[in-house]
Amino acid sequence: MAASIEFIQGDITQVAADAIVNAANSELEAGSGVCGAILKAGGASIFEECRRIGGCPPGSAVATGAGTLKAKFVFHAVGPVYHGREKDVEQLASCHLKCLDLALVKGCRSIAFPAISTGVYGYPVAEASVIAVGSVHGWLLNHPDGVDRVIFALFDAPTFNAYRSAHETRLKMVEQEKKRRAGG
Numbered sequence: 001m002a003a004s005i006e007f008i009q010g011d012i013t014q015v016a017a018d019a020i021v022n023a024a025n026s027e028l029e030a031g032s033g034v035c036g037a038i039l040k041a042g043g044a045s046i047f048e049e050c051r052r053i054g055g056c057p058p059g060s061a062v063a064t065g066a067g068t069l070k071a072k073f074v075f076h077a078v079g080p081v082y083h084g085r086e087k088d089v090e091q092l093a094s095c096h097l098k099c100l101d102l103a104l105v106k107g108c109r110s111i112a113f114p115a116i117s118t119g120v121y122g123y124p125v126a127e128a129s130v131i132a133v134g135s136v137h138g139w140l141l142n143h144p145d146g147v148d149r150v151i152f153a154l155f156d157a158p159t160f161n162a163y164r165s166a167h168e169t170r171l172k173m174v175e176q177e178k179k180r181r182a183g184g
C-alpha cells in the first residue's frame with residue numbers, strides 16, 4: 001500500500017498515530033507551544049525521560065515513551081531557530097527525515113508532525129511547509145513501505161493551508177515530470 005500524507009487542522013496531541021512528533025529544543029526541556037501541549041496531555045514522565053537523554057542537536061530527533069497519550073512514542077525533533085541560512089533548510093529537512101527513520105526503527109506505521117520551527121523558532125510558514133512536505137515526499141519515495149500514514153497536524157488555518165498547498169504543488173510537479181518522461 002502506498003503511504004498517505006494527510007493534513008488536519010488542530011491539536012497534535014489528539015491525533016491517533018503511533019508516533020507524535022514534538023517541536024523540541026536541543027536541551028529537550030519542556031516549553032510552550034507543541035511541547036506544552038504534549039506535557040499537558042501526556043504527563044511529566046515524557047520530559048523526565050528527555051532529561052535522562054540529556055539533549056539532541058538541531059536537525060536531529062530522539063524517541064521517548066508517550067506517557068498518557070494514545071501514541072506509543074513521542075519523537076522529539078529539534079528544528080532550527082530561523083536565521084535565513086542554508087543550514088536552516090538542511091536542519092529542518094533532516095529533523096523530519098530523522099523522525100521517519102525512527103518510525104521505521106520503532107515499527108510505527110503512522111506518524112504525526114506539527115509545523116516544526118514555525119512558532120517560537122520563527123521559520124516562515126510558506127518556506128517551512130515546502131521543506132517539511134518535500135522531505136516527507138522524498139523519504140517515502142525511498143521507503144515505499146516504510147509507514148502507512150504521515151499526518152501533518154497544523155494548529156491554525158493559514159498553516160494548514162500552506163502545508164496542504166505545498167503538498168498539492170509537489171504532486172503536480174511529480175505528475176508533470178511523469179508526463180515529460182512519457183513524452184520524451
Ligand code: APR
Pocket residue numbers: 010011012013023024025029030031032033034035036037079114115116117118119120121122123153154155156159
Ligand atoms: N498542536 C499542533 N500544533 C501546535 C500546537 C498543538 N497543540 N501548539 C502549537 N502549535 C503550532 C504552532 O502554532 C506553530 O505553528 O506548532 C508550530 C510550532 O510551534 P512551537 O511549538 O513554538 O515550535 P518551534 O517553533 O519549533 O519552537 C520550538 O518552542 O516550546 C518551545 O521548547 C520548545 O524551545 C522549543 C521551541
